[in-house]
Amino acid sequence: PFYTAKLKSQDNETEEWLDIWEIYLNSTDTNKDTLGSILAQTKEEKLIQKFILATRNSSEIKKENGPIVLSRQIAVYHFEAVLTDMISNWDEIHAYFTGQEMILSSYVQGVVGRISTEDDLARVDEKFKDCSQWPAVQNGFLSGRQKALTTISYSS
Numbered sequence: 622p623f624y625t626a627k628l629k630s631q632d633n634e635t636e637e638w639l640d641i642w643e644i645y646l647n648s649t650d651t652n653k654d655t656l657g658s659i660l661a662q663t664k665e666e667k668l669i670q671k672f673i674l675a676t677r678n679s680s681e682i683k684k685e686n687g688p689i690v691l692s693r694q695i696a697v698y699h700f701e702a703v704l705t706d707m708i709s710n711w712d713e714i715h716a717y718f719t720g721q722e723m724i725l726s727s728y729v730q731g732v733v734g735r736i737s738t739e740d741d742l743a744r745v746d747e748k749f750k751d752c753s754q755w756p757a758v759q760n761g762f763l764s765g766r767q768k769a770l771t772t773i774s775y776s777s
């Protein structure tokens with residue numbers, strides 16, 4: 622609450638965001654959810670991208686927490702940026718999570734499961750049309766896709 626008000630009161634929020642980012646990096650796990658949600662509310666594109674990229678940098682965000690940060694914090698405010706990043710940088714993401722199939726599957730499920738339009742679903746279908754080349758992703762993709770189909774059908 623204090624940090625949210627402080628961040629929103631700034632004309633140029635970069636400095637305040639970076640201050641909160643430092644607190645986030647040094648905080649205990651119990652504070653990370655709150656601080657992460659606050660950081661995700663930024664409107665500055667460069668800060669959104671910094672936060673997204675940090676999910677693939679274990680010195681900033683623990684590898685096992687990356688999918689959670691993306692799907693429960695960043696994607697809440699900036700879903701399109703998260704989806705575009707996943708599609709555009711899939712090879713990098715896949716390489717980062719190689720050997721951690723459950724985390725990779727969770728990452729894909731969390732992003733795909735937030736899809737709410739047929740256009741976005743078509744974008745990921747094109748990218749993942751042959752999940753057999755990424756067996757670790759298949760279950761997460763199919764589960765997320767089913768959730769997306771349900772959301773799309775309810776919104777039609």
